Amino acid sequence: MVYLYIGMAGALGAILRYIIGVFLFTDSVFPYATLCINLIGSFLLAWLTTKLFRRISLSKAITTAIGTGFVGSFTTFSTLSVETVQLFKNNDIFLGFLYIFISIVGGLVMSRIGFDVGEEVRKS
Template identity: 40%
Template sequence: MNLLLVMIGGFFGSISRYTLGEWLYMENGFPIGTLSVNLIGCLFLGWFTAFIMKRKKIRLEIPLLIGTGFTGSFTTFSTFSVETVQLIEQQMMLTAITYILISVFAGIGFAYTGYKIAGYKKKKVGGPQ
């Protein structure tokens, strides 16, 4: 059953990624489609993870379907990596470096923002809560 949930989420995530990537495709060499998909995925997964962590009881099926299945197939590290290699092969070093830096730092920033949007607060250890 768990595998089926991941497959269903993955089906919809990959279709969503493909559709959004095609819609945002730009021909100037910068892979804006993949960058956008990955940043949206970072924001969403940050929010979703914090949302789940705030819940006392959550069915295992929900994170499998949405987190692992949908978001895992919506975002794409492999495409980011291949596009970066292609930019380097085309000797577009500044574009490749910009793509890497934006992907990593904005991705972490978007995930953090997702946590904050969900209202996640780290529990203090050893004091009144």
């Protein structure tokens, strides 16, 4: 049954990712949409892990569906990789390295903020 939940949540995450990607920065050389989606996803998973999953009693199947299914399909490392290679192939070397740097460091920072926000809410 958990596979069904993951699939349904994954479909929702993928659809939301596509919608945001279509409407956000579509005419730019720099992949802002994927960057924003991945940074939001980093925050969201960390926040959910500290706040929602600990505060509300949810089954393991539901927390897996939300974390792995929804957030996992919402964010995407494969698109980050392909877009970086495309930047390099287009001789946008600086933008490629900037994208990698912001994605990794920004993802870690957003995760930390998500954990901190989740902990603050949990304490109150």
